[in-house]
Amino acid sequence: MNAAASSALLAVLIAAPVTGALIAFLLPVRLRATAGILTAAATTAATAATAWRVAADGAHRHALGGWGAPLGIDLYADGLSCVFLLMTGIVGLFVSVYAKPFFAQPEENKGATELFWPLWLILWASLNGMFLSADLFNLYVMLEVMGLSAVALAVLSGRPPALVAGLRYLLAAIAGSMAYLMGVAMIYGAVSALDLQIVAAGIEQGRSFRVAFSLILVGLLVKTAVFPLHFWLPGAHSTAQAPVSAILSALVVKASFYLILRLWVDVFDGSVTVAAGQALGALGAAAIIWGSYQALRQRRLKLMVAHSTVGQIGYMFLLFPLITVVYQDVAEAPWLAHAWTGGVYQAIAHGFAKAAMFLAVGVFAMAVGSDDRDSTVGLVGQLPMTTFALALAGVSLIGLPPSGGFVAKWMLLKAAFTSGQWWWAPVILLGSFLTAGYVFMVLRQAFAPTSHKIKLKPVPRTMEVTALVLGAAAIIIGFRAEEFLLLLDVEAAFQEPVEPHRANDR
Amino acid sequence: MTLLDQVFDIVVCLLLLVLAWRTLSATHLYQSAIFFIAFGLTMALAWVRLAAPDVALAEAAIGAGLLGVLLVDSLRVFARPPETGRDSEPNKPESRDNDVTTSRRRPQFNSAVASVTAGAGCLFLAYVLVAAIHDLPDGGGLTAQAAENLSRSGVEHPVTAVLLNFRGFDTWLEVGVLFLAMLGIFCAGGLVGFSETENPDPPGPLLSWLIRGLAPVMILTAAYLLWLGKLAPGGAFQAGILLAAVGILLRLAGIPLMDRVPRTVIKLGLTFGFGTFLVFGIIALLADKAFLEYPSEWAGEVILLVEAAAAISIGFTAFAFFAYLNSRDQSTGNGDTAGQPRETNPSQ
Numbered sequence: 001m002n003a004a005a006s007s008a009l010l011a012v013l014i015a016a017p018v019t020g021a022l023i024a025f026l027l028p029v030r031l032r033a034t035a036g037i038l039t040a041a042a043t044t045a046a047t048a049a050t051a052w053r054v055a056a057d058g059a060h061r062h063a064l065g066g067w068g069a070p071l072g073i074d075l076y077a078d079g080l081s082c083v084f085l086l087m088t089g090i091v092g093l094f095v096s097v098y099a100k101p102f103f104a105q106p107e108e109n110k111g112a113t114e115l116f117w118p119l120w121l122i123l124w125a126s127l128n129g130m131f132l133s134a135d136l137f138n139l140y141v142m143l144e145v146m147g148l149s150a151v152a153l154a155v156l157s158g159r160p161p162a163l164v165a166g167l168r169y170l171l172a173a174i175a176g177s178m179a180y181l182m183g184v185a186m187i188y189g190a191v192s193a194l195d196l197q198i199v200a201a202g203i204e205q206g207r208s209f210r211v212a213f214s215l216i217l218v219g220l221l222v223k224t225a226v227f228p229l230h231f232w233l234p235g236a237h238s239t240a241q242a243p244v245s246a247i248l249s250a251l252v253v254k255a256s257f258y259l260i261l262r263l264w265v266d267v268f269d270g271s272v273t274v275a276a277g278q279a280l281g282a283l284g285a286a287a288i289i290w291g292s293y294q295a296l297r298q299r300r301l302k303l304m305v306a307h308s309t310v311g312q313i314g315y316m317f318l319l320f321p322l323i324t325v326v327y328q329d330v331a332e333a334p335w336l337a338h339a340w341t342g343g344v345y346q347a348i349a350h351g352f353a354k355a356a357m358f359l360a361v362g363v364f365a366m367a368v369g370s371d372d373r374d375s376t377v378g379l380v381g382q383l384p385m386t387t388f389a390l391a392l393a394g395v396s397l398i399g400l401p402p403s404g405g406f407v408a409k410w411m412l413l414k415a416a417f418t419s420g421q422w423w424w425a426p427v428i429l430l431g432s433f434l435t436a437g438y439v440f441m442v443l444r445q446a447f448a449p450t451s452h453k454i455k456l457k458p459v460p461r462t463m464e465v466t467a468l469v470l471g472a473a474a475i476i477i478g479f480r481a482e483e484f485l486l487l488l489d490v491e492a493a494f495q496e497p498v499e500p501h502r503a504n505d506r
Numbered sequence: 507m508t509l510l511d512q513v514f515d516i517v518v519c520l521l522l523l524v525l526a527w528r529t530l531s532a533t534h535l536y537q538s539a540i541f542f543i544a545f546g547l548t549m550a551l552a553w554v555r556l557a558a559p560d561v562a563l564a565e566a567a568i569g570a571g572l573l574g575v576l577l578v579d580s581l582r583v584f585a586r587p588p589e590t591g592r593d594s595e596p597n598k599p600e601s602r603d604n605d606v607t608t609s610r611r612r613p614q615f616n617s618a619v620a621s622v623t624a625g626a627g628c629l630f631l632a633y634v635l636v637a638a639i640h641d642l643p644d645g646g647g648l649t650a651q652a653a654e655n656l657s658r659s660g661v662e663h664p665v666t667a668v669l670l671n672f673r674g675f676d677t678w679l680e681v682g683v684l685f686l687a688m689l690g691i692f693c694a695g696g697l698v699g700f701s702e703t704e705n706p707d708p709p710g711p712l713l714s715w716l717i718r719g720l721a722p723v724m725i726l727t728a729a730y731l732l733w734l735g736k737l738a739p740g741g742a743f744q745a746g747i748l749l750a751a752v753g754i755l756l757r758l759a760g761i762p763l764m765d766r767v768p769r770t771v772i773k774l775g776l777t778f779g780f781g782t783f784l785v786f787g788i789i790a791l792l793a794d795k796a797f798l799e800y801p802s803e804w805a806g807e808v809i810l811l812v813e814a815a816a817a818i819s820i821g822f823t824a825f826a827f828f829a830y831l832n833s834r835d836q837s838t839g840n841g842d843t844a845g846q847p848r849e850t851n852p853s854q
Binding site for chain 2: 204211
């Protein structure tokens with residue numbers, strides 16, 4: 001992990017979107033979308049180049065300011081970072097392409113939508129920063145930038161329901177940040193370092209370090225909207241405008257999940273316990289059931305998709321009990337690779353599928369003028385491409401083969417059985433059934449025969465195509481598991497179990 | 507530490523607790539705001555006692571000064587909700603008598619059992635935290651490394667070296683956070699017209715004259731604070747807030763700066779600090795160095811430039827918080843000028 005190549009590309013991944021954001025802000029409103037899409041393309045290209053370099057030469061490190069840890073701040077990219085960066089790059093590019101015609105519609109271009117591009121590009125920079133930063137305090141600053149820009153985007157329309165939900169989102173985000181910061185302050189006081197690697201080496205066994213990590217963990221769980229801390233998510237994600245909902249649901253909650261995973265595996269692996277792993281798994285299981293059930297009950301499509309996010313986040317947390325095990329020999333734990341692949345695949349597949357779903361629902365809502373589930377009757381005849389996009393995303397969320405969601409859920413199931421933790425299996429299956437319930441309810445309406453043809457408002461073709469591309473991506477990554485695993489393997493502490501702290505050597 | 511020092515510290519601690527409690531429990535929001543300002547000032551004292559004069563300066567300027575102005579000013583805006591603004595704030599209690607600043611529903615727990623449980627929970631949490639902090643080893647921080655590298659940083663004050671050089675990346679992003687806060691206010695500003703206040707009373711000739719006379723002196727002081735950051739407590743944030751104070755005072759004296767400056771200049775001012783950092787970062791990248799790495803022989807000059815840009819942006823942004831809170835309520839009050847905030851609105 002030490003022999004990391006240096007690369008300026010890592011800094012470009014943060015500097016490029018910020019440059020684009022400032023240029024977009026200074027430009028007149030009519031030119032902002034073009035500047036935004038150009039920046040998005042450049043950022044995605046830089047992301048692809050970074051992933052390529054990391055896959056070829058191993059992990060990269062960039063010492064900001066030329067100082068290097070522990071005095072300075074380092075950016076660090078390994079396989080896991082690159083997987084999340086790539087997802088952000090691809091989803092971000094297509095959402096940007098969708099956003100241009102979307103905000104050109106007069107009924108959506110209200111409130112402060114001229115600020116979409118500066119805010120979204122800064123948010124993108126902070127997402128990249130979350131996946132790259134190797135410094136506990138810098139990660140706090142990234143969380144702040146991410147939280148503020150996400151909240152501002154959520155209230156872009158200026159509609160009262162969005163403002164109410166946005167305020168709740170802001171308060172939850174700030175409370176989470178404060179808990180995180182308190183934990184970081186305790187860690188810094190004790191080990192005199194903020195760099196993840198140095199902190200990992202300096203952490204001792206003991207209750208006080210576990211208290212500090214618990215604070216950090218609780219803060220991040222609020223931001224990831226894990227049951228029962230998800231109270232802010234359905235409102236904020238459903239009242240935002242379609243491209244923003246896609247960004248919030250597909251990308252923003254993944255950044256804090258990534259950080260939990262990174263800290264759990266790389267930094268605090270000596271402090272975590274089997275019980276803590278099981279507790280995170282239990283929260284995940286409860287989220288799967290509760291979120292999917294709530295999604296089933298919603299009559300408004302955007303609320304349904306938002307509740308579905310709560311449920312799908314739950315699957316990602318089944319990773320923790322499966323990798324946090326007491327072991328004697330790595331060879332005895334063949335399920336670890338499955339658990340790893342499953343958990344990370346779930347985050348990626350959900351990113352593509354949920355972005356596609358929100359974009360597709362956005363097309364429906366724009367065409368019909370409402371996102372009521374019953375207003376989509378017979379839409380397949382008039383909007384076949386978008387209905388297809390919704391179906392593809394739904395297939396991945398349910399976990400039907402051959403989709404990315406299938407690989408994720410199948411791997412988690414396999415790991416649950418081989419590790420002997422069979423109790424997660426019924427939850428995974430029940431979640432899939434509930435998901436199938438709400439997906440098919442929408443599709444049944446869309447495919448229902450109608451005698452009268454509804455008058456639809458025309459929707460720009462680009463919007464339909466981008467939703468379909470992302471829906472297709474959620475399926476296609478199901479076929480590309482090998483490349484994914486090769487990338488994930490780079491310099492990772494992954495595929496190894498987390499050796500938990502045993503209860504008796506306190 | 508002498509006995510007198512200890513007594514002083516205990517008094518400050520108790521005062522902080524009392525002020526925090528009064529801020530939360532005040533029945534009138536104005537009272538809360540005033541207690542909050544007092545809390546900020548006491549907090550600044552506490553930072554002085556903890557030998558952190560930089561933080562104390564920032565706390566006094568931002569925590570007590572700017573936040574106090576913004577709080578009191580927002581309360582004035584919220585004080586008179588017009589009929590049209592009602593439905594945009596569904597959670598607001600019935601407010602016929604134009605006095606929503608009195609929060610009639612004080613936070614109440616459902617029962618004694620709930621409040622006892624919550625109290626016990628908080629006490630337990632506090633105990634766990636205090637015990638953990640007490641048990642953690644004292645690492646001593648990175649002070650030694652910072653001192654070792656101070657000579658290569660281009661400045662002589664270690665706090666400035668950390669903020670602007672060693673961890674300049676953090677500070678760059680923090681300047682970005684301020685910019686984001688500004689954008690966030692515009693996004694939330696889609697809710698237009700929650701007030702129809704008349705123009706604030708114009709100040710008497712004496713006050714007006716005093717403010718006009720003080721403004722240049724304050725700008726000079728800000729420049730001095732900025733330059734001082736190189737060797738002593740001071741720097742961009744403190745200087746920026748002082749600049750914002752100039753703008754706020756001038757506005758109160760009847761000189762609305764923000765309405766006279768062209769929008770392009772405002773936009774440049776808001777992005778100047780965030781952008782200058784970025785330009786130096788990109789130049790370093792192009793010169794095959796690390797992002798935000800300064801050339802060692804010019805480090806001091808670059809830091810001063812970056813700090814000056816940051817101070818200007820911070821001043822602009824903090825003043826804009828205040829100015830737009832005001833311009834919005836004034837323009838929507840006149841009825842016929844509903845589009846007026848758009849004219850100076852830098853979001854376009």
